[in-house]
Amino acid sequence: MKTSAFLKNFTSLSIFSIILLSLLSFKTADKTIVVSKDGKGNFTTVQQAIDAVENSSSTRTKILIKSGTYKEKITIPETKGAILLEGENPQNTIITFDDFASKKNSEGKDIGTTGSSTIFIYSNDFTAKNISFENSSGRVGQAVAVLTTGDRIAFENCRFLGNQDTLYLKGVQDSPDKTRSSRNYFKNCYIEGTTDYIFGAGTAVFDNCTIYSKETASYVTAASTPQENEFGFVFINSKIIGNAKENSVYLGRPWRPFAKTVYIDCEINSTIKPEGWHNWSKPDAEKTTLYAEFNSKGLGANAAKRVSWSHQLTKKGRKKYTINNILKGKDNWNIKKSLK
Numbered sequence: 411m412k413t414s415a416f417l418k419n420f421t422s423l424s425i426f427s428i429i430l431l432s433l434l435s436f437k438t439a440d441k442t443i444v445v446s447k448d449g450k451g452n453f454t455t456v457q458q459a460i461d462a463v464e465n466s467s468s469t470r471t472k473i474l475i476k477s478g479t480y481k482e483k484i485t486i487p488e489t490k491g492a493i494l495l496e497g498e499n500p501q502n503t504i505i506t507f508d509d510f511a512s513k514k515n516s517e518g519k520d521i522g523t524t525g526s527s528t529i530f531i532y533s534n535d536f537t538a539k540n541i542s543f544e545n546s547s548g549r550v551g552q553a554v555a556v557l558t559t560g561d562r563i564a565f566e567n568c569r570f571l572g573n574q575d576t577l578y579l580k581g582v583q584d585s586p587d588k589t590r591s592s593r594n595y596f597k598n599c600y601i602e603g604t605t606d607y608i609f610g611a612g613t614a615v616f617d618n619c620t621i622y623s624k625e626t627a628s629y630v631t632a633a634s635t636p637q638e639n640e641f642g643f644v645f646i647n648s649k650i651i652g653n654a655k656e657n658s659v660y661l662g663r664p665w666r667p668f669a670k671t672v673y674i675d676c677e678i679n680s681t682i683k684p685e686g687w688h689n690w691s692k693p694d695a696e697k698t699t700l701y702a703e704f705n706s707k708g709l710g711a712n713a714a715k716r717v718s719w720s721h722q723l724t725k726k727g728r729k730k731y732t733i734n735n736i737l738k739g740k741d742n743w744n745i746k747k748s749l750k
Contacts, residue, residue: 441469446476456505457484460493467491475541477502483509484529488560492535499540500569500600505529506544511552511575523575527554534560537748544571549604549626554578558612559585564595564748569602573624576603579612579643581636588636593737595745602652606632608643609665615733616645623652623659623681629688630659634666641736642670642700650710654681662701663688670700672723674731675707682710685717704728 443459444451451474453459459473470492477498484505486493497503507528513521528545536558545555555570557578570577581592594614601608602622608614609632621630630650635642643662650673652659659681662671687701702721703713705728713722723731737743 441471443473447478463490465489479504483507486531486533488532490533495538497541500542504542506546508547510547510550523552527557531558535562537564539566542569549573561591562743566597569600574605576607579610579614581612583611588638613641614643616648619648621650623654627654627659629663631662631671632665633669633671635668635670637668644672646674648676650678652681656680657683660688661686663690664695664699667695667698672702674704678706678708678710680709684715687717687720
């Protein structure tokens with residue numbers, strides 16, 4: 411009887427130990443940081459939370475941002491591990507700053523377009539949800555809200571607020587290695603601006619997004635896709651709308667000669683010019699760019715009036731423009747997992 415009781419107690423203790431270790435392991439893996447302006451979280455600024463994220467961590471860190479307007483300039487270094495930045499609501503969780511390209515630095519020189527960004531995302535495996543990213547400097551020329559160079563970057567239910575150069579998908583723009591991936595995914599997002607307000611060398615899919623050309627707008631995109639990349643910017647099931655004047659905005663122009671921009675099953679309103687695309691006074695770019703549409707709808711979607719050097723995709727040509735095919739890469743990026 412004593413031996414049986416001992417074995418029973420030993421078994422119970424072992425089971426309890428296993429459960430306890432499992433719980434401790436789960437807590438160790440579940441890294442969460444809370445940012446709150448009222449001091450009731452772990453930190454009062456977003457940058458403090460970013461700084462606390464472990465470098466090269468194999469576990470993603472969730473940073474929960476309580477409602478509020480956070481006026482700060484944020485840098486996420488490439489050394490950081492995976493991060494999920496999650497707000498409570500994009501209408502009341504706002505990260506904002508007011509730098510602009512012609513603003514002077516301490517040496518009296520312009521900080522430049524790149525230097526104007528509110529948030530710099532250099533790391534890989536970054537995800538943001540339910541947040542507004544804003545450059546609040548007004549109409550003072552180039553003024554970036556978000557700049558990305560990392561890979562496997564995803565945004566869901568976010569807003570990007572600004573005027574000229576709102577969203578800079580920089581990618582390998584200034585990198586000698588043009589083969590490095592810089593993939594970006596936007597789901598149910600809102601992006602506004604005036605001139606070239608989505609631009610850069612990165613690859614990006616805009617899935618069910620609202621692209622809003624503000625008053626005095628001129629160009630939606632200015633891609634600088636590397637020649638080596640099959641895909642640049644792809645808009646799928648999105649709305650291309652705004653309050654700019656009718657027939658005043660181009661779908662895109664080529665910042666670099668191999669720019670690639672495609673609209674798939676998009677609603678395009680009357681703000682878009684009938685010709686659709688501009689060559690940026692670079693006639694040679696008409697031979698090297700890939701500007702295309704498939705099944706565009708709306709008052710701004712008259713295919714017969716588009717410039718001759720743009721393309722209307724066939725059903726066969728459209729097949730390769732799936733989210734998975736554009737973004738999977740050699741590592742088979744699991745976008746759904748990134749958005750969890």
